[in-house]
Amino acid sequence: MDFQQIFDKPPQTQAIAPGRVNLLGEHTDYNDGFVLPTAIPQQTTVQLSFSDDGEHHFYSENLQERVSILDINHPPSGFASYIFGCIEELKQAGYTIPALNVYVQSSVPIGAGLSSSAALEVATLRAIRQLLNLSIDDVEIAQLAQQAEIHYAGVQCGIMDQMASSLADTQHILFLDTRTLERRVLPFPSKTTILVIDSGVPRTLATSGYNQRRDECQEAAQLLGVEALRDITDAKVTETLPEPLNRRARHVVTENNRVLEVLQGVTPERFGELMNASHTSLRDDYQVSVPALDTLVEILQNTAGVFGARLTGAGFGGACVALVALGEEKAATQVLEQYNNAGYAGRILVPELEVSDAA
Ligand code: GLA
Secondary structure, three states: OOHHHHHOOOOOEEEEEEEEEEOOOOOOHHHOOEEOEEEEEEEEEEEEEEOOOOOEEEEEOOOOEEEEEOOOOOOOOOHHHHHHHHHHHHHHOOOOOOOEEEEEEEOOOOOOOOOHHHHHHHHHHHHHHHHHOOOOOHHHHHHHHHHHHHHHHOOOOOOHHHHHHHHOOOOOEEEEEOOOOOEEEEOOOOOEEEEEEEOOOOOOOHHHHHHHHHHHHHHHHHHHOOOOHHHOOOHHHHHHOOOOHHHHHHHHHHHHHHHHHHHOOOOHHHHHHHHHHHHHHHHHOOOOOOHHHHHHHHHHHOOOOEEEEEEOOOOOOOEEEEEEEOOOOOHHHHHHHHHHHOOOOOEEEEOOOOOOOOO
16 A cells, blocks of 8 residues: 555655665774664655644554554654654754654565664654755754664664664765764775675564663773773773673774774775674674574685675674675575575575565
């Protein structure tokens, strides 16, 4: 069912925003650190019109679910909470937002660690900006989206996902300093591209595990007498911390250094090594991997044409990203076969391959 069929009139405007995959710099953004995401081809589209009855009406095409909001003291849950959160954050920022009809359609996989929520938030804010002619820039959109996620989805997230969805494209890597918001657009390493494969394992403990890691990092920074772990550049300094804060901090410090090394310009081989080191650090020091992700990463790392691979996003399930030589994208099919033979149900997300229905 399209907008017209749901709301009985055509949309007045629409906007899109992509999901993202992070190549390096994981769990660094809420430590004021450095990240290297890129946009993925999958996108979320939000269509809007003014509502005629004073209530917000949200419809998700993917879920075929409609939510109407009469009482703003009872925020909705699920997909509607992200849209509602964006509207509330705009109001907090001083804008008057009338009742809206909102229609969402998305090809960004949910629960794979590819920022389907950031894509929904950014597309919603872009569509409202257009409809109401608001003078908000793309960085402000990312900031409002992050606040919506924190206040209405309960994840104490950093700003990487929303900045990536708002500012990155699929042809470049976005370097972002999450403290200053200084950013640079980098090319992919020479003759390379990416593979993204979903492990098929949902990110069950993601919210609680994520918030716990964030608290641990804050505690580590406090014990070390710095504003954020970004201020530590020598991993040796973290050895004085008690377990497990020492490991959490060591991951953040070494991960930031890996991103900064890429910024200096590295070969595809070196970029791959840094991705592999990142996975080891996320597995052993940050402890956000799960056996399925380790298996998938190992298969990727042992595949010809792959320079390096790691889990991507918050961890606890979700997807892996690999850097591969251009022209070697087909390696993904082999990897998937091997992975699924180990008893998992993975799927290739990037490149977007033709889905074969042959069963
Ligand atoms: C999630 C959060 C981001 C970031 C990553 C981990 O995607 O939303 O802010 O912290 O996890 O790097």
